[in-house]
Amino acid sequence: MNFVSAHYALFFCAIFVAFWALRSRHVERTVLLVLASAWFYTRFDYGPRHPRIGWLYLAVLFCSAAIDFGLSRAIHEADTSPRALSDAEWGTRRRKRLLLISIVYNLGVLAWFKYTNFGIDTARHLLGALGVHVSPRTLSIVLPIGISFFTFETMSYTIDVYRRELVPPRGKGAFLEYLLFISFFPHLVAGPIIRPKDMLPQLRRDPVFDEGRASEGMFLIATGLLKKVVIADYLALNHVDRVFDRPEWFSAPENLAAVYGYALQIYCDFSGYTDIAIGSALLLGYVLPKNFDSPYKSRSLQEFWHRWHISLSSWLRDYLYIPLGGSKGPAWKTYRNLMITMLLGGLWHGASWNFVVWGALHGAALAFTRMWQRRAGASDPPVRDPRAEVLKGVLTFHYVCLAWIFFRADGFARARMMIRQIFLGGWHVANLSRGVALVIALGFVSHLLPDDLYQRARRGFSSLPAPAQGGVLFLVALLVKKVASAGVAPFVYFQF
């Protein structure tokens, strides 16, 4: 079920009423949300060849949840069992073994669905390069929506229990709560990637209806819709898709506009989705973590990753980069760890060498930044030159855009062609409409405005009388409907 649809609006209204009716009945309320989330998940369209595969993938989701829930409990019990108390080494070995089973299972499922054909294809190319020509058949595997997100969430639960940072809850409804933590529909298919420590306590206690938060939720849903449909879809349909499809047909400024447009598109698409997810959760009394913080204001790659897809970058930091050794140890190890983290982060986005290159570009730049900082002796000079800050911001943005070219292009040839056209293409702008140029300009101007203005708008909306708030929501819905008359594009991050 797509957030940008009347079906979702009706679905959410029904859940909203039923949820608050069951507000103080913990088990019933949890069951309601689990069933609603299951329904939401099975409503995604996998095409006529797979009419019921949504139900199968729901089973995959529930199966992963059940296995990790059981393993986490066993890990916890290995600490507290009588044998562990007498034989600490046995307890440690057992905990490690159980954690390993969880990780192998989760990554195995992810690898099967996401990387099998990529592996077959890569092996075929490598063998071909060695002169061994085989033509293995790729398998017909359909990727379950949201698998990358829920796999990371179940893994973080088990790892947190292993690290003794979380005690797996017991008692009535504990598994249901866990199931809801994994499957809660606002974040199920495209994040934010939530942590058990943040979410489980919220799910346990009875929700509180807070007018201020609910108003903020509505405001976020409205802005999310505008970002998604009015900016992201508009740019994709009217410029970005066409230019990325045939970059050689377009001039330098047109290609450059497509790259800037894509930077804006992917931000508005993904952060728009996140806004709707966070807004929906807020209306149900739950707080999901912030996932974006004006990423194109960043003055370094490090800062970018503190502002872009925050829930993923912090997950990679806590569960991959730091376990690899983080920035402790010799400098080369830090650079290696950064590179590995970003390469795997790239691969997380999709089974394609394009994503690997995207990750490598970010990894290399992060390592270079770290090296530069080490040589300079400090990450920030005591006095900042405003012109230098602007220059750093511009350079960072353009490096991010360069990486986006590889992220978005269908194959290296097109990415290369686009870069070539940007430097060597002609200078006409016959294919760049005023509307597209205006939306790109407005998008970036609004992105770069001080956060305070956004907060003021949010507070302004909250202070409006209820009928006026309803009027604003209606106007937004009408605008979305008009702009999306040809159909709303699927969210970019559904495929990851």
Add this chain to the structure above:
Amino acid sequence: MTASLAEPPSRPPRGSADDGQAVASDASAEATFVGDRTRGPVAAVLATKPARAIASFLLLAAIPYLHPSLKSLRLVALPGDARDVVTADGPTGITPEYGELALDKANNDKPPILDDQEPMAPLELVAPAGSTTAPPMLSEQAIAVGAQYRPVEDPTGHAMDGFFASLRKSEQGAPGAVTRVAHYGDSLIVSDFMSSTLRRRFQSRFGDAGHGFVLMAKPWAWYFHQDVSHWSSDGWKTSRIVNPRIADELYGYGGATFRTFEGGTKSTFGTAKAIAGDPKSEKEAFGRRVSRFEVHYLEQPDGGSFDLLLDGKKVQSVSTRLKTGDTKKIAVARVTAEDGEHSLEIRAQGGAEARFFGVVLERDVAGVVWDALGVNGGRARILDVNDDGHWAESLRARAPALVILQYGTNESEDTGYPQEQYEATLEAVLKQVRVALPESSCLVIGAMDRAGHGAAGMETRPIIPKLVDSQRKVAFKSGCAFWDTYLAMGGPGAMGRWSKASPKLGGGDLTHPTMAGATLLGDLLYAALMNGYATAAR
């Protein structure tokens, strides 16, 4: 624009390393509520300001359902709003607006096809004639999205005779045995996506007799031609069959006319250029040779003059002034050259209006020429806007062996025009083609699938199958053949699947195919035409 939610929960989450169990056990003690505690939980929530805001929203959303005149404000269409009628508010479809657009400078230097795409070798088509099974040309991805081989439908068995006979001559290599195809269509053809695939396929199989017809300047942002170099200066003003129109309704072969009064206004056409330093692109064979340019212009009273420059050297001056009478008429200026890489510049002398339609690039060898004649926002009946006699004259000047009409996407957007009237206007347009070119074949290509969001995800718009039925009916009635794009794409829900495929075959607008999708469509039609050709030969 900030994805905001900086504040933490008003009470910090209590889950921590050691209190998971405790939190679960005292959950009921946490129950607090903002709102009226004297009411039930639902009533209390519904009395809050956010709930009243949502109620106001629902009320406003309900108002447009009270009266049909407010239909455009409805957020969700009612079943009665479904588009079960075709096309717009009059026989010409679009309310005419007369005038012209000034065009900016445009540069369409197209390097040959990208090196990551499959080489455009002739397809081996082994599907038996009339078979509905997929020929082996279909990729796994095409099969996965439901694309399927569809034959050209021709109940008489003779609708394509003229085309196949001409193809046979081209195949035999007789000098001057050029088979021309006039491919009219909408945005899909404006971009030359599908038509370029067909051009390359046919030229690979039967010989490259040149690129064909290109409009004088770029009347739409997305007007492209593959494998040809095309540049125009500013100074051109255009009128088109889709608005702004011109009072005399003379739009030539391609549906657009270009005027200039200014001396020095120019357009250049030439063979495709390779990407410097790209060996694969340098090896590309399409669009690299031309031996004849034809400039289609209008002879009119007080018409101005223009110069023709071949490879930068002036070779001819042409006056567009009518020699006799005062009836404007289409005229053609020809420039020949040795077969090879060339460019032709058309430069207006100024002082009086010179009016043009387009330029043809051809070769004097046996083969196929595929004229891509797309019009943005095009509908079949809009071809009727062109003056009947003038259009017939333009068609005869090119003498295509096959005329293809590929429309439907824009018609699917229109409302309020009865299906019978749609059929009648389509029939009238086909009749004009048949009268102008009685020996030629005609082929109606059915509407592509177009998706919208329905209860079961992305679904075919209900209007599409109805449009296809009408198009098939009229094609057969007019003695034309028909090819069902909708079923070839995979029938119900096809565009939804195409747009979700990886790489994408359908665009995010759920209406247009991507380059890869258009190439697949071109291949499917090529397969259908070639199977028909093979059957006719037997």
